[in-house]
Amino acid sequence: MAVHWFPGHMHKALKEIKEAMGQIDILIEVLDARIPYSSENPEIARVRGDTPCLKILNKYDLADPEVTATWQAHLEAERGVKTLTTSNDNPANSKQIIELIRSVCAHKDVPGKSIKAMITGIPNVGKSTLINLLADRIIAKTGNEPAVTKSQQRINLGGGVVLFDTPGVLWPKVENPNSSYRLAASGAVKNTAMEYDDVGFFAADYLIKAYPELMKERFKLEELPNTEVEFLEAAAKKRGAIMAGGRVNLHKICEVLLTELQSGKLGRITLETPPMIEQEKLAMAEEAARKAAAKEKRKQKFKQGSLTPDKKDRKEKRTEKREAQSQRMKKRRS
Structure with a gap:
C-alpha cells in the first residue's frame, strides 16, 4: 500500500524546515513509540547534518515497554542522538526535555543567549500536546486527527529556550511499503487516505x-x-x-x-522492532539493486536497438557512406 497524502502546506513546511536548520542549536523530533522507524521523517534526517537531535518517543503508554527500551538503545547508537519517552498520561516526564536541551546545548546556556530548538514530527504524533505541556499553557492547537498545525510559530519556553514549532510533515514517497501500512494503522494519515x-x-x-x-x-x-x-x-x-x-x-x-x-484497547503494542527494520532495509536494498539492473539492461537494449543482422548491416553501410562523402568534401575544399 502506498500513502498518497502530501498536502501543499506540508511541502511548504518541509522547505521552511530546511531553510531554518542552519539557525538551530538542537532538533527535537517527536516519534510514535509504536513505530519509531516508520514515524521518522527521512527528509529531516537528510537535512539535520551534525545538529544534535533529541528523539522523543511519544505515546509510550501505548507501546510495548520492552521493545521501546530496545529502540532507545538502537537510536542512541547514532552520533548526536539522545532519546526520552513521553505520554499523555505522564506529562511531568516531558519536563525532562528542557533539562536535556540545556545539557546538550550547555555552551549556549549562558545569560544573553537563547537556545534555539526546533520541534518536528509527523501528523497526529502528539507534538502539539507536548508543546503545550512544555510551555505550561495552551499554545498549539491539538486534535485527534492529522494535520492540525499548518504554520510555523516561535514559542518562548522561558529560561532562555526558544522553540520553533513546525506543522506535522510526512514526505512525498514512503519507500518502505510496510511503513505505509504502519503509518495508516497508527492513525498518522487521515482515514480518507487509506x-x-x-x-x-x-x-x-x-x-x-x-x-x-x-x-x-x-x-x-x-x-x-x-x-x-x-x-x-x-x-x-x-x-x-x-x-x-x-x-x-x-x-x-x-x-x-x-x-x-x-x-490502546488491544494492549501495549509496538508495530516494529529494530531487527525487523534491518531485514526490511536489506530487502529494500536488494529490490532497488534489482530495479537498477533491470533499468540498465533496458537502457543498453535501447542504445543497441532491436537491430537484426540485416538492419545492423544497413546501419554500418550508411555510416560508411557518410564517412566517404565527408572525405570527398574535404578533397574538394583542398
Whole structure:
C-alpha cells in the first residue's frame, strides 16, 4: 500500500524546515513509540547534518515497554542522538526535555543567549500536546486527527529556550511499503487516505504473530487462528460484525481492529522492532539493486536497438557512406 497524502502546506513546511536548520542549536523530533522507524521523517534526517537531535518517543503508554527500551538503545547508537519517552498520561516526564536541551546545548546556556530548538514530527504524533505541556499553557492547537498545525510559530519556553514549532510533515514517497501500512494503522494519515480492509489485514497478520495472547484475550477466543483472514472472521463473529445472510463484514471488523489498536484497547503494542527494520532495509536494498539492473539492461537494449543482422548491416553501410562523402568534401575544399 502506498500513502498518497502530501498536502501543499506540508511541502511548504518541509522547505521552511530546511531553510531554518542552519539557525538551530538542537532538533527535537517527536516519534510514535509504536513505530519509531516508520514515524521518522527521512527528509529531516537528510537535512539535520551534525545538529544534535533529541528523539522523543511519544505515546509510550501505548507501546510495548520492552521493545521501546530496545529502540532507545538502537537510536542512541547514532552520533548526536539522545532519546526520552513521553505520554499523555505522564506529562511531568516531558519536563525532562528542557533539562536535556540545556545539557546538550550547555555552551549556549549562558545569560544573553537563547537556545534555539526546533520541534518536528509527523501528523497526529502528539507534538502539539507536548508543546503545550512544555510551555505550561495552551499554545498549539491539538486534535485527534492529522494535520492540525499548518504554520510555523516561535514559542518562548522561558529560561532562555526558544522553540520553533513546525506543522506535522510526512514526505512525498514512503519507500518502505510496510511503513505505509504502519503509518495508516497508527492513525498518522487521515482515514480518507487509506483502505481499512487493506490496512486491517496487515495489522491482523502482524498482531496474531507478535501478540497472540493479547488478541485471544481481547476478542475472547479460545484458540487463535493461523491466518489473518480466519482471525478477522472469528473476531467479527464475537463482535457481531455480521451482514445479512450470515456473511462476515470484513470492513467493519477491520475498522474495529484499527480503532482499538490506535486507542490502546488491544494492549501495549509496538508495530516494529529494530531487527525487523534491518531485514526490511536489506530487502529494500536488494529490490532497488534489482530495479537498477533491470533499468540498465533496458537502457543498453535501447542504445543497441532491436537491430537484426540485416538492419545492423544497413546501419554500418550508411555510416560508411557518410564517412566517404565527408572525405570527398574535404578533397574538394583542398
